[in-house]
Amino acid sequence: MKAVVLAGGYATRMWPITKHRPKMFLPVGDGTVIDIIFEDLEADERIDEVFVSTNERFAETFETFLADAPYEKPTLSVEETAAEGEKFGVVGALAQLIEREGVEDDLVVIAGDNLLSFDVSEFVDFFESAGTPCLAAYDVGSKERARSYGLVQLDGDRVVDFQEKPDDPQSTLVSIACYAFPEETLPDFDTYLTGGNNPDEPGWFLEWLQDRGTVHAFTFDGAWFDIGTPESYLDAVSWYLDGGTFVHDDATVEDSELGANVHVMADASVVNSRLDRTVVFSDAVIRDADIRNSIVDEDTHVENLDLSNALIGAHSHLE
Structure with missing residues (x-):
C-alpha cells in the first residue's frame, strides 16, 4: 500500500x-x-512508501526537512508549479503523481495540513474492511462551517449522497x-x-465515484483541524495545549x-509582557507588550505595543 501526503x-x-514556509511546518x-x-504512516507496516506531493517553490524546504527527519518511508514528488495560479488542483495533482510515480497499489491520501485526533491505522483498517473508495468524515457541529466543505450523507457507513460546499x-x-x-x-x-470534471476539489471526485459505485465513510469523534487560516491554526494549538503553555x-x-x-519557541525572549493564545517563533523578542490571538514570526522585535489578532512577519521591527 502507498500513501500520498498532499503538501x-x-x-x-x-x-x-x-x-516562505509550508503551512504544515x-x-x-x-x-x-x-x-x-x-509518525502515523511510519508506524503502519502495511504502508511501504509515502509520497510527499509538493510544489517547486517548497521542494527544497521539504528536501532539507526529510534529509534531517527520522522517517524512512517519505520521498518527495514535485509538481511543476511555483505559484498559486499554476496549480493543477488536488485531483489533477494526484492523477499526475500516480502516473509520475507509477503507483499500482492501494492508495491512502491525506492532506498535510490536517491535524487528526485518530490514528491513521484506524482509517486503513476501515478501508481494508470496506474494500471500496473511502473517506473520513467529521461532524463540524455548525451548518455555517459545513458550507465550506463536502457534505456527506450516510446509510450506516455507506455514502448515499455527497455535496461539495452546498449553500x-x-x-x-x-x-x-x-x-x-x-x-x-x-x-x-x-x-x-x-471528462472535463473539476480538477481542484477532491470532493467532486468522490461525488463522481459515489454516483458510479460504493463509497464508504469512516467517522470519528474527537477533534479535527484544517490548518488553512490563522484562526484554525491557533485553534489547533489551543486544542493541543489544552489551556496550558509550551515554553x-x-x-x-x-x-x-x-x-x-501560549507557545514560545527556542531562543525567543518575552520580557515584561502578557501573552494569551499566541505563538512566538524562535529568535523573536517581545518587550513591554500585550499580545492576544496572534502569531509572531521568527527574528521579530515587538515592543511597547498592544496587539490582537495579528500576523507579524519574520524580521519585522514594531514599536
Whole structure:
C-alpha cells in the first residue's frame, strides 16, 4: 500500500507567516502538523512508501526537512508549479503523481495540513474492511462551517449522497481531506479528468465515484483541524495545549504573564509582557507588550505595543 501526503498548497490566507514556509511546518507542541501524520504512516507496516506531493517553490524546504527527519518511508514528488495560479488542483495533482510515480497499489491520501485526533491505522483498517473508495468524515457541529466543505450523507457507513460546499447544508457531517482508493480505482482519476470534471476539489471526485459505485465513510469523534487560516491554526494549538503553555527550554521569559494556549519557541525572549493564545517563533523578542490571538514570526522585535489578532512577519521591527 502507498500513501500520498498532499503538501502543494501556498496558504495565502496565512501570509506573511506562510509566505516562505509550508503551512504544515507550523509548530504544534514539540512537533509540526506534518510530523504527526508522518509518525502515523511510519508506524503502519502495511504502508511501504509515502509520497510527499509538493510544489517547486517548497521542494527544497521539504528536501532539507526529510534529509534531517527520522522517517524512512517519505520521498518527495514535485509538481511543476511555483505559484498559486499554476496549480493543477488536488485531483489533477494526484492523477499526475500516480502516473509520475507509477503507483499500482492501494492508495491512502491525506492532506498535510490536517491535524487528526485518530490514528491513521484506524482509517486503513476501515478501508481494508470496506474494500471500496473511502473517506473520513467529521461532524463540524455548525451548518455555517459545513458550507465550506463536502457534505456527506450516510446509510450506516455507506455514502448515499455527497455535496461539495452546498449553500444550504442539511447536516454538519463533512468529508475531510483523508481518502483511500483501491488499486483498481486509480484509472478513474484519468477518466474523471478527461471528462472535463473539476480538477481542484477532491470532493467532486468522490461525488463522481459515489454516483458510479460504493463509497464508504469512516467517522470519528474527537477533534479535527484544517490548518488553512490563522484562526484554525491557533485553534489547533489551543486544542493541543489544552489551556496550558509550551515554553522551549532555550526561551527566556521574564516578568511576564503567559495566559492560556501560549507557545514560545527556542531562543525567543518575552520580557515584561502578557501573552494569551499566541505563538512566538524562535529568535523573536517581545518587550513591554500585550499580545492576544496572534502569531509572531521568527527574528521579530515587538515592543511597547498592544496587539490582537495579528500576523507579524519574520524580521519585522514594531514599536
